[in-house]
Amino acid sequence: MYKLGFGMMRLPLTDPKEQTQVDREQARAMMDAYLEQGFTYVDTAYFYHGGESERVVKDILTSRYPREKYVLADKMPLANFKNKGTAEDQAKVFDEQLEKCGVAYFDRYLLHCLNTENYETAKRLDTFAFLSGKKAEGKLRHLGFSFHDKAEVLDRILTEHPETEFVQLQINYLDWEDERIQSRKCYETAVRHGKKVVVMEPVKGGRLAKLPAEAEKLLRDIHPDWSPASWAIRFAASLPEVEVVLSGMSDMAQVMDNTGYMKDFTPLTEAEKEALAQVAEILSALPAVECTACRYCVDGCPRQIPIPDYFALFNSDQMALRQGLPVKTEEYQRLAAGGGKASACVSCRQCEQACPQHLKVVDWLSRVAKTYEG
Template identity: 40%
Template sequence: MIAKPFQDISLSRLGMGNMRLPVEGGKDGAPIDRARAQEIIDYAMSHGINYYDSAYVYHNGESEKFLGEALKKYPRDSYYLATKFLLFANADYKAVFEEQLQRLQTDHIDFYLLHAIFDNNCQAYLDSGCIEYFLEQKKAGRIRYLGFSSHSSPETLTKMADHHQWDFAQLQLNYFDWQYGTTAAEYKVLEDRHIPIMVMEPVRGGRLAQLSSEAEAMLKEAHPDWSMASWALRWVKRLPQVQVILSGMSTLEQIKDNVSTFAEPEDLSDADAEILLRAAEAFKKQVSVSCTACRYCCDGCPMEINIPAFLSVYNSYKTDGPWALNQMGGVDSVGKPVDCINCGACTEHCPQSINVPEIMAELARLVQQ
C-alpha cells in the first residue's frame, strides 16, 4: 500500500469509507452485516490501509459503533479515525462529539469534519459556534486535525476555506465531475490555499464502475487487466493536492481490486488520462439525451409538461444513479411524466429528434417502482 506524508504522520493513499458497509440480506436500510464488514476491515488493516472514515449518520448511526468495535483489537496508533458533525442531524455539537467518542471507543478523533457543506447551510455552520468549539477540542488534543466536507459551489467553498487555516478538506472528486461539473474549480480553490484534499466519491457512488459498452471497450483496449473502478481511482491519484482517496467498499472483491490499484506508486499516464476523458465523453453521449432546453417541445404539449426540466432529471438519473429521481418533486410543471399521452407533438418540434414520450414513460415507471 502506497502512502503519502501528512504533516507529522503518513497516510495510506486508499482510505476505507464506512457509508456502504455490507448489510444483512443486501437490503437498503438493513443492519450492518458485522461478520462480512469485519472481514473487510481486517483485510484493509492487513494490507496497509490506515485511514477509516465514518459519520454520525452513516448506517442510521451504526457505522461509528461498528467501527469502534471492529478496530478495537488493533493498536490505537495503527490507524486514524475520521468522522463528521452534521449540524442538521443534531445541532448540539458538544453532545454529538462526546457521543461519537463513546461510539468509536476512543479518547480522540484524528480527523474531524464539518459534514456536507452546501450553499444553503454554510452560514449556519459558521454562525453555530461549532467551529470555535472544535478548535478548542483540537487544542485539548481530542481532535488531531480539523476539516470539512463540501458539496458546495466554488464560491461557497472559498468562503468556508478562508474562515481559518483548515488542516484538510473533503471533496467529491472524479474524472466525470471534473469534465462536466465544477470539480476542477473546487480543486483549484483548495490547491491555492494549500489545503490537502481527502476525496469522496472517486467512482461516483459506483456509477463509474460500469460504463457504456463503447466507453468500456476503449478502456479495455488500452489496459485489459484494469477494472473500470481502477481507472477512476488512478485518475484521482495523479492529482498532487489529493491526500487520501476514500472508497466505500462493500465486498471483499471490491477491496481486493482497490488494494491492487494502490499497491504501486505508478500514476495514470497523460496518454491514459486522455483516453479516459474520451471514454467519459462517449459514456455521457450514450446514456444521456442532448436536450438544449430550447422549449420548442413545450408550446404544443397538451398536458403542459415542463419537458426540458424532466429531461434534465433523466440525464442526472442516467449519470448519477437512482437518487437523482428525488429531483422530480421539485420540477415546476403542471403536467408530470405520468400524464404524457404519447401524442408525439414534442418530438415533431424537437431539433434533436428526442423521443420524448418514450423517456416520459420510463420516468413514470421509475417513480412508480
C-alpha cells in the first residue's frame, strides 16, 4: 500500500461558508485521479463536513468502484456521547455509518479522538468490546483509534487494550519535539507497543504549507521544485513504522502534487531532516495559534464565529506583525461577513471543550479582535 491517504475532511466546497456544500464534481475528479495512480486509503468520519463526508464517500467512491479497489476508514464519534448517549446509540451510529458510506464493512475503524475524557466515554459505553464484536461479525477488518493527548495516556490505553491494531497520531516536523503535542513520544510509544501508525495533520492544518519567506528559501535552496507541504508529508512518511500519511486534499493541484512524489517515495536524508529542524526553529519563534483547522469547534458556536479561518489569517500575518507591516484587514472583513466577528465571542467556551488541541480559543480570539478590529 502506498503511504499517502486521502483525508475526506477538507474537500472543495461550492459555498465556501458552508461545510456541507461539498463540490462533488470536483471531489469525484480528485478521487478518480488518486485511485487511478494506485493509491487506496480513504479516511472519513461521522462529523466531517457537518456529517456530509460519509455521503460523499458513497457518491464518489463506494458506488463507483469495486470493493477491493479501496481501503476505507471511518470513526466512532465518542465526543457525541459525552455525558449522554447509550450503548444503543453507539450501535445505531455504527449501522448508520455503514449505510451512509454504502458499504457492508469498513477496512479500518477507529475510536475517534481518544484522550483522557473520551476514553472515559469509551469505557462507559464499552466501545472496545462493542467494536471487537463488530470485527468478529466481519463488519470491520482492523480496529484502531485516533489520539490527541500525552504519550503516557497513550501508553495506558495501549496497555489496557492490546486488541488495538493501529493508532492514528498527529505527527509533523513542528510538533515532533513539542511538549504539548508530543509527536515523537507518542510515535515511540506506539512503536514500543508494536503498533503501526497512521499520521494525521502532517501539514498542521495548512500551517506548514505556507511558510515565512526565510523558511521557504531554506527549503527551496535544497529542492527548488518541492512544495513546503510536500516537505511536511515526506517528513511523516519517512518514519519507518508509518503505514499511511493522511492528507486532507482540497483541490486537484494538491492531489497531483502529493501523488507525484508519493508514488516513488524515498525517505528524507539526514541533511533534509536537519533543514526541517531549522524551519521548525524559525516557526517556533513566531507566536501562533496551534490550530489544525479541524473545525470541530465551529458548529457549536452560538455566534457563528469562523474560528479556524481567523486563526489561519492571524498566523499568516505574524511575520508582517513582526516586521511592522500592515496586516490583512480586508481579508478579515471578508471572513467576518460570513459569521461573527472575533469580538462577538461571548466566552461560553463550547469551542474550547470541542477542541482536540486544547486551545484557549477565547484568549486567542481576543488577540485576533485587537489585531484586526483595533
